[in-house]
Amino acid sequence: MTSVSPHKKAKALKPTSRRPAKELCSECGLCDTYYIHYVKEACAFINQQIDRLEEQTHKRSRDLENENELYFGVHQDMIAARKQQPIEGAQWTGIVSSIAIEMLNRGLVEGVVCVQNSKEDRFQPMPIIARTPEEILAARVNKPTLSPNLSVLEQIEKSGMKKLLVIGVGCQIQALRAVEKQLGLEKLYVLGTPCVDNVNRAGLQKFLETTSRSPETVVHYEFMQDFRIHFKHQDGSIEKVPFFGLKTNQLKDVFAPSCMTCFDYVNSLADLVVGYMGAPFGWQWILVRNDTGKEMLDLVQQQLDTQPVMSAGNRKQAVQQSIPAYDKGVTLPMWAAKLMGVVIEKIGPKGLEYGRFSIDSHFTRNYLYVKRNYPEKLEAHVPEFAKRIVGQYKLPD
Ligand code: FAD
Ligand code: SF4
Numbered sequence: 292m293t294s295v296s297p298h299k300k301a302k303a304l305k306p307t308s309r310r311p312a313k314e315l316c317s318e319c320g321l322c323d324t325y326y327i328h329y330v331k332e333a334c335a336f337i338n339q340q341i342d343r344l345e346e347q348t349h350k351r352s353r354d355l356e357n358e359n360e361l362y363f364g365v366h367q368d369m370i371a372a373r374k375q376q377p378i379e380g381a382q383w384t385g386i387v388s389s390i391a392i393e394m395l396n397r398g399l400v401e402g403v404v405c406v407q408n409s410k411e412d413r414f415q416p417m418p419i420i421a422r423t424p425e426e427i428l429a430a431r432v433n434k435p436t437l438s439p440n441l442s443v444l445e446q447i448e449k450s451g452m453k454k455l456l457v458i459g460v461g462c463q464i465q466a467l468r469a470v471e472k473q474l475g476l477e478k479l480y481v482l483g484t485p486c487v488d489n490v491n492r493a494g495l496q497k498f499l500e501t502t503s504r505s506p507e508t509v510v511h512y513e514f515m516q517d518f519r520i521h522f523k524h525q526d527g528s529i530e531k532v533p534f535f536g537l538k539t540n541q542l543k544d545v546f547a548p549s550c551m552t553c554f555d556y557v558n559s560l561a562d563l564v565v566g567y568m569g570a571p572f573g574w575q576w577i578l579v580r581n582d583t584g585k586e587m588l589d590l591v592q593q594q595l596d597t598q599p600v601m602s603a604g605n606r607k608q609a610v611q612q613s614i615p616a617y618d619k620g621v622t623l624p625m626w627a628a629k630l631m632g633v634v635i636e637k638i639g640p641k642g643l644e645y646g647r648f649s650i651d652s653h654f655t656r657n658y659l660y661v662k663r664n665y666p667e668k669l670e671a672h673v674p675e676f677a678k679r680i681v682g683q684y685k686l687p688d
Contacts, residue, residue, distance in 0.1 A: 298473060301328035303445070312336040315665075317462040317489070317549035320418065320439030326470050333469035335462040336549055339672045344468045344560050349581045353559070353676060361676050362647055363569070364559040368579040371570035371642075372597045381431040382511065383575050386565050386591065387458060388431045390482060392424045393590040394456050400480060402450070404457040405430035406438050413510065414495055418443050420450070430458075432511055433484075436492050437547055441466060444474070453477040460486035461555035468560045480583060483561025485568065487550065487653055488514075494545045501541050502532055516572050516645050518632045533632035539617055551660045552668075554677040556650055563587045569600055569646035576600070576646070604640035606648035611684055614655050618687055654680050659687070 303323050310316035311327075315336040322330060332338055345352040345365055353360040363369065378385025391403045402420040407430045409415040416438035421427045440463045447455060455476055457467055464483055471479055490498055499506035503522050511523040519531040558564045563577070563584035570576035579585050640648045658681045661669050673681075 296473065298325050298328035301325045303327060312549075314548050315552060317547060317553075318437040318439050318491070319463045319466050320441030321444070321466045321470070323439055323442035324445045326441075326444055326473065329470050329473070333466045335465035335555070336552065336672075339554075339674060340469070341465070341555060341559050341674045341676075344465065348468055348560050348562075355676055355679060359643070361679060362643075362650055363557050363578055364580065366578045366580050367582075367585065368577075369569070369600050370577050370579075370597050371574040371600055372577050372595045373574050374591075374594055375596055376594070378428070378431060382433045382513070383567055385431060386575050386577070386595070387482060387484065388427055389591050389594060390563070390565075390587055391421070391427045391456055391458060394480065394587065395422070395424060395427065397590065399590075400454045400456045400478075401452045402447070402455055403427055404440060404443055404455065404459070406434055406440055406458075408434055412492075415492060416440075420446055420452075420455075433513075435489065435512065436495050437489055437549070438463075444470075448475055454480075456480040456482060458482045458484075459561075460484055460489075461558045461560075462486075462549065462553065464558055464560045465555065480587060481561045481563075482587065483558030483564045485557050485564065485566035487553075487556050487649070488546045489550045490545055490547055494547065498542065498545050501538050501545075504530055513567070514649075516568065516570075516641070517636050518639065533629050535632060536629070548664075551657055552665065552672065554654060554657065554674055556653060568649050569643045571598075571601065571642060574598070600643055601641070602643035604638065604644045606640040606644055606651060607683070609635065609639060610648060610651040610655065613652055614659075614684060615687060617652075617656055618659065651680060651684070655684050655686060 303325055304327060310322050311330045312334050321327060321333060342352045349365040351365060353365045355361050374384035374386060374389060378388055381388055394400045395403060402422050405421055405427060406416045406418045409417045414434055414436055416434040416436055418438060418440045420443050421430060440459045453476055464481055499509055503509055505524060508524040509522050510525055513521055515521050518534050522530040562581055563579055566576050568576060579588055654677050658673060661672060
């Protein structure tokens with residue numbers, strides 16, 4: 292007699308039903324499947340367990356005494372890289388899509404969980420299991436909204452796939468790691484990107500309308516290392532808006548509550564992480580967390596220019612000054628914001644120090660948010676590494 296896995300008796304929630312994490316839900320997709328059975332343990336916002344899952348995934352948790360590990364998590368290598376021939380229309384140079392395509396072409400995996408957009412709306416996420424390079428390419432570029440990537444998990448078991456690559460952001464990957472052993476796979480590869488300040492689709496609209504001169508033509512945007520947001524428009528033009536000129540008073544409620552309580556900016560549980568914030572402008576930043584991650588990166592080495600990571604400047608004062616400014620919702624006049632952007636770009640943090648600047652600014656903000664809105668969650672929800680990072684700064688009550 293074959294026994295049925297207990298989760299198969301569970302039932303996915305209807306799209307309109309309230310999620311177990313309530314307003315903190317990041318719509319990771321787990322609850323759209325019968326794996327909702329494990330939600331109390333697996334949900335990143337109900338049961339923060341980065342330490343334990345680091346042990347499970349990388350065979351050790353991060354070394355809190357080593358500054359690079361404290362900030363960027365367990366890793367065996369860190370480099371800056373860019374594709375010699377960038378993929379047209381990718382978020383950066385398309386390293387993520389290139390690795391996924393190589394893995395599929397070489398038969399390392401049978402499918403790739405990634406996210407395309409709906410036909411009607413370039414920012415509406417549509418998760419799929421890609422089985423061809425064309426389907427992977429169609430998923431390139433960020434969908435800058437919460438995306439239910441894990442909603443396709445039931446299809447994996449049904450399809451009989453045994454080797455799978457999942458591309459995703461931190462909250463999706465935490466839930467994935469928690470149910471990994473239930474998926475019936477022989478090998479799971481995880482390619483992560485950092486993620487911060489995400490929004491739901493309505494929030495994205497508000498952000499674009501408050502910040503860009505032409506919200507309806509934006510095809511792509513990024514918070515860049517030059518302290519400006521770069522909006523790329525349909526006609527190829529780039530609009531640059533300084534961070535310091537953001538209308539923080541209007542934008543305070545725009546970010547999803549899940550993202551305001553997240554401390555997994557750098558996707559601690561992926562095998563390989565591809566972002567940009569620890570690299571010089573125009574380059575991507577790669578963290579190889581374990582041997583599986585190394586195997587994945589090796590597949591595209593020939594297609595990359597690389598250089599060692601660098602670090603310059605000192606972030607501490609800029610972070611400390613930004614804490615009360617954000618808290619009070621101060622908006623600088625545009626001329627002052629531009630001036631501040633120019634000065635800080637000249638003398639400000641670069642490379643890994645910029646990465647630490649961004650982590651410090653977001654962790655201090657998020658720590659205050661949890662403390663004020665979910666004081667009962669503060670102790671268990673904030674990981675030890677984040678407590679240490681936040682502990683370097685003086686916070687308002
Ligand atoms: P591409 O080849 O263009 O591929 C992008 C891949 O991302 C696709 O495979 C797609 O499936 C996946 N994807 C797109 N949208 C989503 C989504 N919403 N959820 C899950 N997966 C998605 N990097 C930093 O260094 N610092 C940051 O602050 C930062 N913030 C980010 C915020 C968001 C919301 C996202 C989605 C990513 C963020 N990144 C950040 C990562 C960075 O913007 C790039 O995605 C990364 O460098 C890969 O670029 P690429 O050209 O190699 O990707
Ligand atoms: Fe479920 Fe994911 Fe939302 Fe948590 S974040 S409640 S696991 S859909």
